[in-house]
Amino acid sequence: MELPSLVIFDMDGLMFDTEKLAYEAWQMTSHYYGFPFERALFEQFIGITNQDIIRKMAEYYPDQPVQEWRAYMRFQKYELEHSFIKGPRFKKEGLDELLQFLRSKGIKIAVASSSSVEVINRFLTISHTLPFIDLYVSGEEVARGKPSPDIFLEVCTRAKVNPKAAIVLEDSPAGIEAAYKAGVQAFFVPDFVKESEVIDRFSPKTFETLAAVEKYFRLTSCSSKTN
Known part of the structure; x- marks a missing residue:
């Protein structure tokens, strides 16, 4: 890969x-x-x-x-x-390192959230992650929310990236389903929901933390260099 x-x-x-x-x-x-x-x-x-x-x-x-x-x-x-949101446990484990790695590789970074534009901007600003984000799309900005594919298709359109060249990171069954409907590969990083019929049906690659996702991408990067 x-x-x-x-x-x-x-x-x-x-x-x-x-x-x-x-x-x-x-x-x-x-x-x-x-x-x-x-x-x-x-x-x-x-x-x-x-x-x-x-x-x-x-x-x-x-x-x-x-x-x-x-x-x-x-x-x-x-x-x-x-x-x-001002405390040390607000950000998920490995988030900063993953964002830094993706930026170092020139990979575009987007946020696709069902939250409002105001909440997205507030969270990204307070967490100091906004400078890493190339664009974000709110569920308010599309006709249909997750599990419909609209939000991920809108992100790909704005980023000018083919959905097949993108990866979605999701913690919800609705998001996983939306990604697959959009033709985007999805990685599942469980949070509140650990398993569901939707997860079983789509069988996404699963990671315990964002730190594990960052490690996977790093190994993928090393593997592509040797090949």
Whole structure:
């Protein structure tokens, strides 16, 4: 295998350890409003857009104020993030080293996240990773969110890279499915969801950490030199 021309990062749960904050915020919201909330439902929210989350909530809780619940959850998550994003555990293990390696090889780096443009920019800025990123696309900027392929196709279009020459790094089943629908190879780096029917179906190459991804790319680089 050759090194890709473009590596596309998901953000929440992949670059930054924020999914646990979202889960905690959902639990706080469910206690406040008095509705049941299970981990299995939360796992369905990972990787999808805000609109799709509200749509799923409306299916689970018909005739309930789900938009109000969602707005309160986002407020709680913002409060939890306030101190966490400035701490040492915000960035996932190996993120900085992987970004530095990709930059040293002249590989384009993009972020494709279901989060808003404002949140993407804020997280990348606070984490000091923005200078490494060539472009980012939010789920707000495409017609359909993950698991549809739109966001990854948009990234490839903006980067002027054939999808077959790109690799997606994802922690969610929705993201893995979106990547394969876009014709982009996907690497799975599990976070909150370790296994699912979607992961079994697509069988992506799996890595425990971003540090392991960086090691894989480094070995690939050495192998291509010797060949």
